[in-house]
Amino acid sequence: xxxxxxxxxxxxxxxxxxxxxxxxxxxxxxxxxxxxxxxxxxxxxxxxxxxxxxxxxxxxxxxxxxxxxxxxxxxxxxxxxxxxxxxxxxxxxxxxxxxxxxxxxxxxxxxxxxxxxxxxxxxxxxxxxxxxxxxxxxxxxxxxxxxxxxxxxxxxxxxxxxxxxxxxxxxxxxxxxxxxxxxxxxxxxxxxxxxxxxxxxxxxxxxxxxxxxxxxxxxxxxxxxxxxxxxxxxxxxxxxxxxxxxxxxxxxxxxxxxxxxxxxxxxxxxxxxxxxxxxxxxxxxxxxxxxxxxxxxxxxxxxxxxxxxxxxxxxxxxxxxxxxxxxxxxxxxxxxxxxxxxxxxxxxxxxxxxxxxxxxxxxxxxxxxxxxxxxxxxxxxxxxxxxxxxxxxxxxxxxxxxxxxxxxxxxxxxxxxxxxxxxxxxxxxxxxxxxxxxxxxxxxxxxxxxxxxxxxxxxxxxxxxxxxxxxxxxxxxxxxxxxxxxxxxxxxxxxxxxxxxxxxxxxxxxxxxxxxxxxxxxxxxxxxxxxxxxxxxxxxxxxxxxxxxxxxxxxxxxxxxxxxxxxxxxxxxxxxxxxxxxxxxxxxxxxxxxxxxxxxxxxxxxxxxxxxxxxxxxxxxxxxxxxxxxxxxxxxxxxxxxxxxxxxxxxxxxxxxxxxxxxxxxxxxxxxxxxxxxxxxxxxxxxxxxxxxxxxxxxxxxxxxxxxxxxxxxxxxxxxxxxxxxxxxxxxxxxxxxxxxxxxxxxxxxxxxxxxxxxxxxxxxxxxxxxxxxxxxxxxxx
Ligand code: MIG
Numbered sequence: 015x016x017x018x019x020x021x022x023x024x025x026x027x028x029x030x031x032x033x034x035x036x037x038x039x040x041x042x043x044x045x046x047x048x049x050x051x052x053x054x055x056x057x058x059x060x061x062x063x064x065x066x067x068x069x070x071x072x073x074x075x076x077x078x079x080x081x082x083x084x085x086x087x088x089x090x091x092x093x094x095x096x097x098x099x100x101x102x103x104x105x106x107x108x109x110x111x112x113x114x115x116x117x118x119x120x121x122x123x124x125x126x127x128x129x130x131x132x133x134x135x136x137x138x139x140x141x142x143x144x145x146x147x148x149x150x151x152x153x154x155x156x157x158x159x160x161x162x163x164x165x166x167x168x169x170x171x172x173x174x175x176x177x178x179x180x181x182x183x184x185x186x187x188x189x190x191x192x193x194x195x196x197x198x199x200x201x202x203x204x205x206x207x208x209x210x211x212x213x214x215x216x217x218x219x220x221x222x223x224x225x226x227x228x229x230x231x232x233x234x235x236x237x238x239x240x241x242x243x244x245x246x247x248x249x250x251x252x253x254x255x256x257x258x259x260x261x262x263x264x265x266x267x268x269x270x271x272x273x274x275x276x277x278x279x280x281x282x283x284x285x286x287x288x289x290x291x292x293x294x295x296x297x298x299x300x301x302x303x304x305x306x307x308x309x310x311x312x313x314x315x316x317x318x319x320x321x322x323x324x325x326x327x328x329x330x331x332x333x334x335x336x337x338x339x340x341x342x343x344x345x346x347x348x349x350x351x352x353x354x355x356x357x358x359x360x361x362x363x364x365x366x367x368x369x370x371x372x373x374x375x376x377x378x379x380x381x382x383x384x385x386x387x388x389x390x391x392x393x394x395x396x397x398x399x400x401x402x403x404x405x406x407x408x409x410x411x412x413x414x415x416x417x418x419x420x421x422x423x424x425x426x427x428x429x430x431x432x433x434x435x436x437x438x439x440x441x442x443x444x445x446x447x448x449x450x451x452x453x454x455x456x457x458x459x460x461x462x463x464x465x466x467x468x469x470x471x472x473x474x475x476x477x478x479x480x481x482x483x484x485x486x487x488x489x490x491x492x493x494x495x496x497x498x499x500x501x502x503x504x505x506x507x508x509x510x511x512x513x514x515x516x517x518x519x520x521x522x523x524x525x526x527x528x529x530x531x532x533x534x535x536x537x538x539x540x541x542x543x544x545x546x547x548x549x550x551x552x553x554x555x556x557x558x559x560x561x562x563x564x565x566x567x568x569x570x571x572x573x574x575x576x577x578x579x580x581x582x583x584x585x586x587x588x589x590x591x592x593x594x595x596x597x598x599x600x601x602x603x604x605x606x607x608x609x610x611x612x613x614x615x616x617x618x619x620x621x622x623x624x625x626x627x628x629x630x631x632x633x634x635x636x637x638x639x640x641x642x643x644x645x646x647x648x649x650x651x652x653x654x655x656x657x658x659x660x661x662x663x664x665x666x667x668x669x670x671x672x673x674x675x676x677x678x679x680x681x682x683x684x685x686x687x688x689x690x691x692x693x694x695x696x697x698x699x700x701x702x703x704x705x706x707x708x709x710x711x712x713x714x715x716x717x718x719x720x721x722x723x724x725x726x727x728x729x730x731x732x733x734x735x736x737x738x739x740x741x742x743x744x745x746x747x748x749x750x751x752x753x754x755x756x757x758x759x760x761x762x763x764x765x766x767x768x769x770x771x772x773x774x775x776x777x778x779x780x781x782x783x784x785x786x787x788x789x790x791x792x793x794x795x796x
Pocket of ligand 1: 223224252253289363364466481482540541542
């Protein structure tokens with residue numbers, strides 16, 4: 015269905031039960047290439063109803079009014095329109111912003127930026143133009159598939175509409191709805207791609223620092239972890255491993271034998287992640303530059319002859335034009351030596367792209383700045399003289415104002431594309447190329463990419479982190495809504511630098527941050543040059559012990575976390591979830607910023623303030639049990655004690671968490687048992703998933719998947735297990751069911767066969783072995 019007048023064309027196209035497309039344009043033909051949409055459903059049957067006239071587009075779903083888009087217009091090169099809201103609607107998503115969960119009353123802009131001041135709420139590294147409007151009984155999502163500048167204003171005059179503007183003449187949007195927010199995420203993921211399944215080691219603890227500066231230092235850090243038996247799986251090499259910051263090179267003096275170092279690290283059970291920036295130093299004789307010139311691989315300046323140049327760490331740089339598939343292939347090839355010597359992960363930094371000074375445009379400004387810095391040449395100034403700070407300020411001045419970059423790309427057909435149209439897609443295209451590198455040089459190995467900048471779809475290729483935060487309580491606290499919002503924006507694999515990147519703080523902050531970081535999908539400790547060291551043993555006792563306890567807790571929870579990653583891969587569900595994701599009928603749960611669900615069964619209420627030894631916790635709808643002291647609570651607001659070594663964690667009534675015995679790193683030794691811990695009042699169930707954790711064989715069906723159910727009636731429990739797939743057998747042999755409130759349990763059966771019950775305190779334990787699970791019972795293989 016469409017509407018047309020001389021100025022504006024609006025098309026509404028139902029795609030499936032839950033998804034419809036809205037195209038707004040000036041009616042001129044336009045070739046829209048999407049980097050994000052991987053699959054558009056085409057189903058005949060649907061529940062949509064809509065009415066369009068020159069003022070409004072009314073949308074209803076299953077016979078009920080859903081929403082209204084209105085007031086479509088063109089203004090100074092922008093398509094502008096409004097999404098009419100009801101007063102009590104809540105707004106979520108929009109990817110990474112240092113804002114509270116509910117994104118009402120805000121000006122939100124999509125323009126990837128190396129944002130130095132996170133707390134100004136302005137644009138940051140990632141642009142995900144997807145929001146969800148939700149309240150009990152109503153949800154829909156809206157995604158704008160445009161990679162240039164977009165503004166959203168959720169605060170004009172009153173909160174009953176969102177003003178939307180995009181700097182283009184042709185806009186493709188998707189409206190998604192369903193019975194719940196889970197449905198919306200699942201549908202959004204079908205459109206934009208499923209999150210990738212990382213290797214198991216990526217779920218462990220990661221140790222990073224800007225920088226571990228020599229080969230010996232890296233090895234000594236790794237050995238210290240093993241000596242002290244502090245679990246750790248990955249170590250990072252930041253920019254100082256390179257020769258003069260030239261990507262894909264090594265500093266020969268400090269890293270004389272990277273191949274040997276990597277082998278030694280692997281022998282110690284460590285995986286190695288190296289940083290790769292996007293800027294390539296302009297230097298004749300440097301292979302990446304020479305080779306790129308030969309391929310005409312770089313983004314061009316306005317005259318289409320010169321390359322677009324800017325200064326970054328190595329000085330004057332040129333930037334790969336990832337828009338062309340041949341250049342993405344070239345970029346993949348640059349990784350050959352790195353991947354061949356065994357590097358396990360690539361860390362894509364500065365890929366907004368972040369540029370200290372853009373040369374072609376601001377020569378004069380640079381000279382002025384150089385003068386200010388005692389006539390140092392601009393490429394010697396190691397601070398950020400313009401770029402980010404100035405940019406973010408000017409953006410906050412006016413909704414439509416942003417710094418355009420005078421740079422041009424060539425697409426696969428040789429067409430010139432203005433950088434400003436694809437600015438936000440730049441990191442996504444880079445990660446596509448990086449993934450290609452892993453595919454080429456390690457085809458069956460699962461890859462690990464960590465990206466700072468992103469656009470919708472990044473979940474297919476990379477984990478992300480929230481950039482340069484600070485060692486401050488407010489940064490700890492805001493990381494919760496930041497990561498929850500990334501999760502609601504289809505990016506489950508995310509984390510913030512534990513401890514804060516910049517600055518220093520007292521030891522209590524680091525303890526509390528590690529205690530929260532256990533539940534970040536990406537559990538990485540990273541810090542800037544010039545800050546105090548952050549390796550766990552650099553803290554004083556007892557703080558150091560509490561930090562190690564937190565890391566060990568992460569490893570105990572790994573089987574549960576792996577299950578959550580599998581659910582993320584299957585359905586796009588976040589790993590850290592806002593309370594309303596699990597309790598959509600509970601009105602109170604829509605505005606809780608300092609608690610979250612870790613998967614479906616665990617509620618985490620971290621301490622986010624200094625000197626706090628108790629906190630209020632909101633417990634939605636069901637009964638809860640404090641996982642540590644086994645105290646049981648009714649729903650509602652409670653006061654919970656949390657001394658410095660405690661994290662308030664609650665297991666949901668009839669929820670199951672899966673734990674295991676301690677290890678120092680993934681693959682160190684065989685895991686013998688897993689434990690299914692439940693607070694059982696009626697009926698609890700979970701999937702049990704496992705695979706080899708490192709290859710892509712699971713894609714070919716080599717995985718273990720079963721469905722376990724525990725039913726309680728009076729003082730009896732009946733367990734049943736259905737095998738869904740057993741083409742891979744887990745390494746654990748025993749599965750122990752721990753009924754945490756099991757004092758009165760007298761009888762237990764598995765697939766109708768009686769089993770003995772062991773009692774420790776009030777916990778009833780039922781020991782099962784894997785053969786009992788898969789042989790008996792009504793199993794079937796797919
Ligand atoms: O301009 O590589 O966010 O994690 O340590 C700073 C040095 C460049 C920014 C990243 C940070 C990294 C740092 N990088």
